[in-house]
Amino acid sequence: MIEAQALSKRYGTKTAVDAVSFTAQPGKVTGFLGPNGAGKSTTMRMIVGLDNPSGGRATVNGVPYAKHKAPLRELGALLDAKAVHPKRSAYTHLRALAATHGIPNSRVREVIELAGLGPVARKRVGGFSLGMGQRLGIASALLGDPSTVILDEPVNGLDPEGVQWVRRLAKSLAAEGRTVFLSSHLMSEMALTADHLIVIGRGRIIADAPVQSIIDGQGAARVRVRADRPQDLLGSLAADGVSAQILEPELLEITGVEPRRVAEAAVRNGVLVYELTPIQLSLEDAYLQLTSQEVEYQSHSLTPSGLLAASTEGHRA
Incomplete structure (x- = not known):
């Protein structure tokens, strides 16, 4: 289990993490989301003792990570895959880590095979x-066969097979009763992998709930309808909170009403409905709505002429 209690980190006048409190529970994959600069990496570094908090505390299985006698057996973390001496082989790197905790060579071989590194285990990293x-x-x-695992952007650079492997791995670890704390910018993967989400923005927690609850909380019900007399249908559904957008002459999207009410209105008015499709808000849609005011670094769209003008101005400068 990972617990953060009023965890804060300040760098001079800048507050990177502002009194965040949350719990990542055993038996669940907890997703950790947030825009660039939101404080995700700083929070994870404080959990594993790489950064000292300015306030509050973080514990792993009830104890600060640095105070565990055998920390690798309590928490395993992937924070920076490049933090390996390039002249070491994968085997010697893992063997050196194992030696610090008295972990046998048999376990080194196990994780090499688990990760699909067998063919390159003796090659330089x-x-x-x-x-x-x-x-x-x-x-x-x-x-260290830990009870808690932190993985920061674990599918970065992996091929489709590797992405599926990480997804299955995270779920299987949680199914064994372990705590899995997973950070990723890939919303499609998070939707398939995580059970619970913690969303951080500008150093503060802005959501802490199950995945579906976060999706449901960010959008009213929407229905796509194809009918022969859409105006008659709209007239019958006119009510507070119900709006519609006509996409094509016989195709409309209605917001703020459940599919059952649309079907009942069609029957009452003798409207022939060809299509009635509930539109499910995606996790990406919900996340973008949730963090729309929390993005510190935001890009802007430019037309080709705008790009050309910006380039020209840059040369003139």
């Missing part, structure tokens, strides 16, 4: 692709 480096980082995190 400096020649690894990004994806292979990620696999080695995950193997390192699992080396």
